[in-house]
Amino acid sequence: KKAGEIVDIGHKAGAKVIAYDRIIRECDLDFYVSFDNEKVGEMEAEYALSKAQTGNYVLLGGSPIDFNAVMIRKGQLKVLEPAAKSGKIKIGFDQYTADWKRENARQNMETAYNSLAGAVSAVLCGNDILAGGAVSVLEAKGIAGKAMVIGQDAELEALQRIVKGTQAMTIYKPIPKLAQAAMDLAVKIVKAERINHLLNKTVNNGFKEVPAILLKPIVVDKSNLDATVIKDGFFSREQIYGQ
16 A cells, blocks of 8 residues: 555556556555565465365465455355355365464464364465475474365475475466566557456456556476476476485
C-alpha cells in the first residue's frame, strides 16, 4: 500500500508505473508483471493430490500481509476443497506464517504434527524456506520423505532436499523471463507501441483491475531437475548434487 505513493508521483510526472513481482495495492497502478501466484498454489495442490490421494494435508502459508501468499493459498484451496468436501482428503491444519520465517514455520509444523498425532500425508508450503522448517520437524520425527513436502522458489537447499528425498517438489520461476517481460513492456510503452498482445490477465489490487503479464511457473521434482534449473544455469549440477 505504501508504494502507492510512488504510483502517484510517477503519474504526476507523466510516467506509467509497472509493479514488478509484487502488486501495489489500492492505487491507480498501470501494469503488473509477475508469475501467476494463484497458479503456483494450484500446481502445488495438483501435484500433491496426484501423489497422495488420501490423508491429512497441512497448509503452511507465507506472511498473511503478503498478497502473493494470499494468492498462493487461494490457488491451493481452489484445487483442494473439492477433494476435502468429497472426503478424499482432510485439510487438518491451515496456518499462515508470520514474516515468512523458517522458525515460525517449524513451530507451526510442530503444532500440526501434534494435533494430527503424526498422521500427515502432505505439507504444502508458501515457499521453500517454510518447506525447510517443515522438513526439519519431519526429520526429527523420523518421517521425512514419508510425508510429502512441497514448496516454491527453487531455492538451492530445496533442490538438495529433492535429491535427498525429504522434499518432493518445488515451483521454479525463472527470473530472467520475468525481467525480460518487464523490460519488453516498458520499452513498448516508451515507444508508444502496441502492448495488448503482451498482456494476458488482470489482477484486482483493491482499487481496479490492473492489466497484467502473468508468467506460468514450472514444477520441478527429481524427474526434471536436469532439464529445468540445471539446463537454465539457475544452479549447477555440482551445487545441487554435490558432485
